[in-house]
Amino acid sequence: MEHMHHGGFMQGGMHHAVAKGVKLHAKVDAVAHIVTLRVGPMNLPAHTSHMKMPQPPDLVWNVPIDGWLLAYHPKLVDAGGNAVPGTVLHHVAFWNENRADFLCPNKEEHIFGAGSEMTDWAEVPGYGYRVQKGDKIRIETMMYNPTATSYDKAYLEVQIPYADANAGSVGKMVQNVYPAWMDVKSCGDSSYDVPAGKSEKTGTVTVKYDGVLLGVGGHMHDYGRQIVLEDVSRNETIATLDAKSDAQGHLESVPVKLFLQEGGYKFAKGDVLKVSATYENPTGKLLREGAMGIAVGYFAATDDAKMAALRRNSKAPHDMAGMSHDH
């Protein structure tokens, strides 16, 4: 069977050599309640594009706890524990193979992602992502090295604080959240071509559950300028996020807007959300698959029991995304 590129968040249509010897190592600190995932070792020669770089294979983390994942803190280190700059991470994406996305059920639930900007997913006090022991989290990592320095035996480390469901009162206080990826490509593959100059791309997605959006950030690539999220059904702008870039237009960060004080931004089943991404590409050339435009937030459902329907058995095929990537 043709093995497609899964949820297609970032790897659609790309061919890479597979890096040898890259393993996933998971360490659980049951006292501090922190899981540390480590992907490596990876050799990253200077001046190597993501197409030329042999890439780590997809790795699967078997969740060893019943509870909630509360935050994701990514960093890059070498074998001696010294920091390696985030610029060599093209992206990393975590997918729960046991659950479908609540906005785009054709995709798996995409529980964490980061690029060169090394987005830190901070804890939202009182909320967490529910996992069950044995859940399979697939980790897709893509590296590159645009710098003049080669890195030998680099590791991607992600620290994940968690709460234990079986630890009495603590667990009972955590409310379930679901990652909300609102993409200008709607429920398709996220990458698209960005033309020279200023351009805008827009997509819509329909909310299928009542609930609240607790906050929203964004994911864009270089030359990304702005993400706007609107609730078309209510004729309201939910958030306007202006990206921060360096003088060359390389993306540094996209701000996060929180709605916690208002108790979240209310979504009703049937609401149509519109996402727009603006790019200003100064290279004078069309950049093939160079862009993404995604508003990323946390959603809490009014009736959480309904979200159980998104669970899939562990035999869920990788190609559930139903997207046609060319190989």
Ligand SMILES: [Cu+2]
């Ligand atoms: Cu991306």
